[in-house]
Amino acid sequence: MPLPALQKFEMKIGRQIRFLEARKNIIERKIERHIRLFEEKRNGIGRKIEQQVRQFELKRGIRLDDEVRFLRSWIERPLTIGAVTPSGKVLARTMARYVDPNSTGPVVELGPGTGPVTEALVAAGVEPSRLVLVEFNPGFCRILRARYPEATLVQGDAYSMRRLLETLLLQPAAAVVSGLPLVTKPIKMRWRLIRDAFELMAPGAPFVQFTYSVAAPLPKRLGGFSVEASERIWMNLPPARVWVYRKA
Numbered sequence: 001m002p003l004p005a006l007q008k009f010e011m012k013i014g015r016q017i018r019f020l021e022a023r024k025n026i027i028e029r030k031i032e033r034h035i036r037l038f039e040e041k042r043n044g045i046g047r048k049i050e051q052q053v054r055q056f057e058l059k060r061g062i063r064l065d066d067e068v069r070f071l072r073s074w075i076e077r078p079l080t081i082g083a084v085t086p087s088g089k090v091l092a093r094t095m096a097r098y099v100d101p102n103s104t105g106p107v108v109e110l111g112p113g114t115g116p117v118t119e120a121l122v123a124a125g126v127e128p129s130r131l132v133l134v135e136f137n138p139g140f141c142r143i144l145r146a147r148y149p150e151a152t153l154v155q156g157d158a159y160s161m162r163r164l165l166e167t168l169l170l171q172p173a174a175a176v177v178s179g180l181p182l183v184t185k186p187i188k189m190r191w192r193l194i195r196d197a198f199e200l201m202a203p204g205a206p207f208v209q210f211t212y213s214v215a216a217p218l219p220k221r222l223g224g225f226s227v228e229a230s231e232r233i234w235m236n237l238p239p240a241r242v243w244v245y246r247k248a
């Protein structure tokens with residue numbers, strides 16, 4: 001290409017790049033404005049709900065601290081928390097029923113939140129010192145540390161359970177009890193989680209998972225394990241079912 005034509009071409013490209021950059025900046029500013037508006041709206045709704053909960057408490061003379069903390073965390077990260085309120089007592093007791101308190105070895109709880117299932121496990125006879133709690137929400141970790149000082153608390157990602165617990169568990173776990181919102185994750189990730197749990201557990205030990213969804217959190221067709229399910233617990237909000245997996 002002759003030199004003047006090349007220079008013309010370069011200038012044209014330069015103009016187009018400048019035009020695209022200007023458009024990109026406008027679009028970025030627009031997106032930022034939308035995000036800010038969304039966050040302001042979300043915080044407003046959160047504050048309104050909290051106010052209503054406080055008024056409800058005042059009227060009834062009760063405290064709903066765990067519910068409020070849970071709700072606040074859910075407003076901030078709905079998919080990670082996976083529920084608007086902590087599990088009810090019936091669901092928590094049903095989860096705990098699948099853990100033999102006379103077994104030996106640690107009992108691992110994934111995603112204990114504010115601890116309703118932890119409480120049911122202890123009430124069912126599991127020594128708090130056997131509990132290994134894996135939770136990554138720092139606010140929930142503070143509550144758990146205060147309520148279960150004898151338990152081992154791991155603030156981290158349950159999906160990295162193997163790396164987190166491999167050296168921490170001195171013997172195979174007697175059970176893994178999970179409150180994680182598993183169904184929000186791709187099937188491959190769920191499969192990896194249960195496979196890692198089986199690696200850490202004694203043979204025949206249960207992997208206990210609850211879900212609000214109608215379908216099983218891990219489809220039977222994946223194979224390699226036995227499955228049993230509780231009745232649907234209508235008393236819970238929303239109604240839930242407990243699924244128990246054991247390595248075949």
Ligand SMILES: C[S@@+](CC[C@H](N)C(=O)[O-])C[C@H]1O[C@@H](n2cnc3c(N)ncnc32)[C@H](O)[C@@H]1O
Nearest residue numbers: 082083086087111112113135136137157158179
């Ligand atoms: C549906 S809530 C259940 C809480 C509690 N077990 C209950 O029954 O009320 C899910 C919990 O899992 C925690 N969680 C979600 N993803 C997690 C992850 N990858 N690692 C550790 N905890 C996680 C959330 O912070 C939340 O406490």
